Amino acid sequence: MLEVKKVAYSYQEGQTILKDLTLEFKEGHVYGLLGANGSGKSTLFLSLMGLLKPQKGMIAYQGKPLSYKKKDLYIYRQEVSLVFQNPDQQIFYSIVKDDVAFALRNLGYEEAEITHRVDKVLLELGISHLKEKPVQYLSYGQKKRVAIAGALALESKWLLLDEPTAGLDPEGRRLMMSVINRLAKQGKNIIISSHDMDLVYDCCDYFYLLADGKLLTQGTKETAFIDRELLLQANLEQPWLVKIHQQFNLPLFENEQSFFSQQNKKE
Structure with a gap:
């Protein structure tokens, strides 16, 4: 479990930026961390x-305060991985397969194990065809998936995704949502930081909403987004599925797929 205990920064x-913030992230969930720009998410x-x-305050992992000793952080970051909003911040090598293997080689893994893990995550993310390609020729969305592949290759227990759809076109956004949903179904512990309300609603099962460095509200899909006025005060919009639930007295659908499946049945 990851815990944020009365943290200020x-x-x-x-x-x-952060004001006496307390949050709890338990294993087995996909969390959405929502807030407008400047709310403290990054x-x-x-x-x-x-x-x-x-x-x-403090950050705690598995019930113990986070240690800031170099050796301890080295071990911790093998279990908790962050994928930055801008993939260029964490892509170091010119060829895709070498970049994905970067952390594993630093940790001293055998080449056979490295090859196995790299091939596995590239396949999972649908980018096996990019394995030998120079990074400079990748699209922005492809770079984002390469950055995620590098984190997944470590087989970390936690994956933190900072604005995973920022800068993507509609097709890139759709692909990224598919990747996140697939990882969630595999049981990966994920925290998504975003102001994309519809993305997070679709992919996550519990939500923390921040405003001005403080916790505004929290809850499930059924509770976190109900108060539209509260969200507007924090410069946030309700997810569109919540809007139609309230305005047209429709059921609160879990995601876009369930909504459109229901509409197709009616037709």
């Missing part, structure tokens, strides 16, 4: 990775 005096992710140390 400021980049400079008078500019507090700062929280950097704190969860030990890249920032809270000035108050």
